[in-house]
Amino acid sequence: MGERTAYRTCPLCETSCALRLTLDDDRVTSVTGDTDDPFSRGYLCPKGASLGRLDEDPDRLTGPLIREGASWRSARWDEAFAAVARGIDGVVAEHGREALALYFGNPTFHTMAGILYRGPLGAALGTRNIFSASTVDQMPKHVAGGLMLGDPWAVAVPDLDRTEHLLIIGANPAVSNGSLCVAPDFAGRLTKLRRRGGRVVVIDPRRTRTAELADEHVFVRPGTDPALLFAMVHTLLQEQLTAIDVPVAGLDRLRELAASFTPEAVAPFCGVDAAVIRRLARQLAAAPAAAVYARIGTCTAEFGTLTQWLVDVLNVLTGNFDRAGGVMFARPATAEVHKSPEPYVSGRWHSRVRGLPETLGEFPAATLVDEIEQPGAGQIKGLVVVAGNPVLSTPDGARLDRALAGLDFMVAVDPYCNETTRHADVILPPPRILQMPHYDFLISTIQVRNYARYSPAVLPLAPGQRSEAEILERLTMIAMGLGADADPAGLPEQMLSAILGAAVTIPGTPLTGADPAALRAALKGDDGPDLLLDAMLKMGPYGLDRDALLDRPHGIDLGPLEPRLADILRTPSGLVELAPEPLVEDTARLRDALRRPRAQMVLIGRRHLRSNNSWMHNVPRLVGGSNRCTLQIHPDDVARLGLGDRARISSASGELTVELEPTDTIMPGVVSLPHGWGHGGTAQKVAAAHAGVNVNELTGGGALDVPSGNAVLNGVPVSVAPVAD
Numbered sequence: 096m097g098e099r100t101a102y103r104t105c106p107l108c109e110t111s112c113a114l115r116l117t118l119d120d121d122r123v124t125s126v127t128g129d130t131d132d133p134f135s136r137g138y139l140c141p142k143g144a145s146l147g148r149l150d151e152d153p154d155r156l157t158g159p160l161i162r163e164g165a166s167w168r169s170a171r172w173d174e175a176f177a178a179v180a181r182g183i184d185g186v187v188a189e190h191g192r193e194a195l196a197l198y199f200g201n202p203t204f205h206t207m208a209g210i211l212y213r214g215p216l217g218a219a220l221g222t223r224n225i226f227s228a229s230t231v232d233q234m235p236k237h238v239a240g241g242l243m244l245g246d247p248w249a250v251a252v253p254d255l256d257r258t259e260h261l262l263i264i265g266a267n268p269a270v271s272n273g274s275l276c277v278a279p280d281f282a283g284r285l286t287k288l289r290r291r292g293g294r295v296v297v298i299d300p301r302r303t304r305t306a307e308l309a310d311e312h313v314f315v316r317p318g319t320d321p322a323l324l325f326a327m328v329h330t331l332l333q334e335q336l337t338a339i340d341v342p343v344a345g346l347d348r349l350r351e352l353a354a355s356f357t358p359e360a361v362a363p364f365c366g367v368d369a370a371v372i373r374r375l376a377r378q379l380a381a382a383p384a385a386a387v388y389a390r391i392g393t394c395t396a397e398f399g400t401l402t403q404w405l406v407d408v409l410n411v412l413t414g415n416f417d418r419a420g421g422v423m424f425a426r427p428a429t430a431e432v433h434k435s436p437e438p439y440v441s442g443r444w445h446s447r448v449r450g451l452p453e454t455l456g457e458f459p460a461a462t463l464v465d466e467i468e469q470p471g472a473g474q475i476k477g478l479v480v481v482a483g484n485p486v487l488s489t490p491d492g493a494r495l496d497r498a499l500a501g502l503d504f505m506v507a508v509d510p511y512c513n514e515t516t517r518h519a520d521v522i523l524p525p526p527r528i529l530q531m532p533h534y535d536f537l538i539s540t541i542q543v544r545n546y547a548r549y550s551p552a553v554l555p556l557a558p559g560q561r562s563e564a565e566i567l568e569r570l571t572m573i574a575m576g577l578g579a580d581a582d583p584a585g586l587p588e589q590m591l592s593a594i595l596g597a598a599v600t601i602p603g604t605p606l607t608g609a610d611p612a613a614l615r616a617a618l619k620g621d622d623g624p625d626l627l628l629d630a631m632l633k634m635g636p637y638g639l640d641r642d643a644l645l646d647r648p649h650g651i652d653l654g655p656l657e658p659r660l661a662d663i664l665r666t667p668s669g670l671v672e673l674a675p676e677p678l679v680e681d682t683a684r685l686r687d688a689l690r691r692p693r694a695q696m697v698l699i700g701r702r703h704l705r706s707n708n709s710w711m712h713n714v715p716r717l718v719g720g721s722n723r724c725t726l727q728i729h730p731d732d733v734a735r736l737g738l739g740d741r742a743r744i745s746s747a748s749g750e751l752t753v754e755l756e757p758t759d760t761i762m763p764g765v766v767s768l769p770h771g772w773g774h775g776g777t778a779q780k781v782a783a784a785h786a787g788v789n790v791n792e793l794t795g796g797g798a799l800d801v802p803s804g805n806a807v808l809n810g811v812p813v814s815v816a817p818v819a820d
């Protein structure tokens with residue numbers, strides 16, 4: 096093939112930067128940002144720049160593995176699928192379908208097959224034991240959206256390029272590149288915001304890189320954000336600073352709830368002066384266009400859902416909801432077939448051991464370990480893990496590690512033998528990144544500009560290699576009980592017939608009344624996900640299709656965000672609910688917390704630009720230099736506790752010895768340790784040499800955000816003590 100250039104969306108994080116790759120045969124020789132892409136305009140981060148090294152990592156699996164006792168052997172694909180069928184059928188025959196479980200990790204949002212086949216695979220397994228990284232991440236956002244708007248998939252994003260005032264709470268986009276707000280070069284966009292006279296304020300227990308770019312940084316005690324936001328709501332209502340311009344219900348109820356949350360009442364709890372809280376509220380109200388944006392530091396916290404609710408309450412009260420320069424909803428190019436026409440409900444069923452309600456059809460990832468450990472009818476005996484590493488990413492990691500070893504059967508779809516997949520009986524690796532096509536179905540619903548881009552696979556599959564689509568299709572067929580030899584195309588064909596059949600009945604579209612079979616015959620694509628993409632583009636609002644995207648390798652700009660609340664809202668009242676009952680109830684829990692004695696020391700997380708959760712620590716270029724898995728701690732605490740270079744940190748669930756990184760960028764009384772570390776027992780040689788410790792050994796103990804079931808990973812009470820060096 097020789098030297099050539101290829102364009103491809105980076106699949107590594109939500110930012111979805113456009114990359115320009117130079118290849119020599121099948122090796123990537125350079126990666127730069129695609130300057131012709133209208134959205135990312137040449138931006139990329141060190142992870143994107145290392146895409147070639149990640150793609151060619153010699154520790155990535157190139158074919159299926161089957162466990163034999165304590166070791167593995169390479170297997171043919173047909174053998175591996177047959178072993179999976181035997182394993183799953185065996186669990187079902189002996190214990191029933193409820194003994195099966197599924198865990199989806201974060202990258203299922205970043206591959207076409209992962210996102211499209213999540214639902215069908217879960218349904219095919221026929222179990223309620225569905226878990227995912229969403230409940231150690233953004234579930235509170237879905238629940239708040241579901242309760243306020245009736246649509247759990249409606250996530251309002253800051254209109255970053257037009258706002259005049261941005262309040263950032265518990266997010267560090269200068270490092271993470273942004274989440275639930277897709278904006279390549281987020282930091283550059285913040286600088287532009289300030290240059291046009293706007294203001295950026297950051298609320299965070301650490302003075303982060305984002306805080307350094309901002310006009311103002313306010314330290315807040317971890318986990319106390321909803322009290323601070325309530326006091327801002329209180330101030331707006333009391334000083335009559337509201338300017339609501341969307342149809343709302345529950346304003347009086349909200350006023351009653353906010354009455355006792357005076358800035359003075361919450362100030363000692365939050366560690367923020369009452370005068371500062373009042374000023375933050377007044378400045379938000381006075382800005383010509385403002386947006387409040389909160390992310391992982393506030394989602395993975397004790398009151399995650401209350402916080403996400405109050406963020407949008409502030410956006411509504413100040414007249415910034417669904418409005419240019421405020422927060423808005425993107426309009427993706429593909430039809431939003433994942434949305435239910437019915438208003439959101441949760442708690443339709445409950446988990447066996449802890450009686451926890453489902454949200455979006457999932458149980459909290461934090462209770463997966465309980466369901467595996469606790470004997471009795473319905474105990475999990477068989478597990479399917481797709482693109483996840485819950486041993487490092489969910490609470491009580493060490494306990495989960497032990498529990499996985501006791502399963503009857505486990506299969507993983509993952510390119511690596513990692514801390515979780517090492518317990519599998521069969522590992523089915525997807526092909527190299529460059530062998531996969533890419534389209535961001537869900538990520539395009541959270542972009543700060545409407546935009547569409549499709550990347551065909553850069554490299555073909557080798558003879559006999561299987562695509563991720565085929566792996567998940569076959570797994571789904573096996574889960575349905577159809578066996579390892581069933582035609583994998585059966586799955587996408589079923590899905591196509593369902594969505595096209597529904598599309599022709601929707602009044603007033605170009606497809607209304609058409610013949611679904613004729614529509615199907617006209618679809619183009621190389622595999623199931625491609626055909627589904629073509630169909631969903633044709634059903635979408637811009638009249639695009641896959642060919643149109645293939646003609647535009649640098650992406651298509653579909654314009655700035657536009658108001659679209661009317662077609663988002665699906666509450667029974669038809670109004671934005673400002674005081675949904677489950678959140679009114681949960682406010683009592685917050686009130687109790689205000690009166691509780693404060694923990695001496697609490698733990699939070701952080702991210703590093705060269706890392707991404709647990710799976711990029713095997714690339715020398717991304718882990719080189721000094722140890723990143725350090726405990727950040729204020730120098731006053733180091734002195735007060737008489738600590739040396741290392742310390743012992745313990746919580747209700749575990750204890751670790753950590754290297755200290757004293758810094759005055761963190762509040763006294765707060766320590767920070769990143770997640771995704773604690774490597775070992777796997778075939779990842781580079782990661783093993785940079786092992787670090789697993790912070791999620793400290794986050795166990797069962798604490799959850801009640802309305803969403805999200806794990807509490809920030810604000811965890813800990814104690815820190817000296818170790819004899």
Ligand SMILES: Nc1nc2c(c(=O)[nH]1)N[C@H]1C(S)=C(S)[C@@H](COP(=O)(O)OP(=O)(O)OC[C@H]3O[C@@H](n4cnc5c(=O)[nH]c(N)nc54)[C@H](O)[C@@H]3O)O[C@H]1N2
Pocket residue numbers: 199200201202206228231232391395481482483484485487488489508509510511513525563700701707708709710769770771790791794808
């Ligand atoms: N304490 C603490 N814990 C946290 C967090 C925190 O802030 N603090 N953050 C949480 C958050 S936000 C998240 S999203 C979770 C992540 O939790 P998980 O998704 O469980 O963990 P990851 O480390 O992202 O693991 C992703 C896995 O997917 C595999 N993979 C990569 N690409 C592909 C692919 O194309 N196909 C397939 N099949 N597999 C692929 C990787 O090899 C890796 O094994 O961690 C959470 N855990």
Ligand SMILES: Nc1nc2c(c(=O)[nH]1)N[C@H]1C(S)=C(S)[C@@H](COP(=O)(O)OP(=O)(O)OC[C@H]3O[C@@H](n4cnc5c(=O)[nH]c(N)nc54)[C@H](O)[C@@H]3O)O[C@H]1N2
Pocket residue numbers: 108109201232264265266267268270271272273274298299300301303315316317318319320390391392393396699700701702703704705706707708809810
């Ligand atoms: N480089 C890099 N980028 C990533 C990832 C990565 O691991 N590395 N992971 C990706 C994933 S899966 C996600 S979900 C996103 C997350 O993207 P972000 O939400 O931007 O995540 P963080 O960078 O962890 O920023 C969270 C901030 O919350 C602060 N914080 C902690 N507790 C509290 C609290 O109680 N209150 C307040 N106000 N702040 C608090 C922390 O100090 C931290 O600065 O990042 C994505 N991008």
Ligand code: SF4
Pocket residue numbers: 105106107108109110111112138139140141142143144272
């Ligand atoms: S920010 Fe980095 S990892 Fe994320 S999409 Fe862009 S280049 Fe890839």
Ligand SMILES: [Mo]
Pocket residue numbers: 201232
């Ligand atoms: Mo995440």
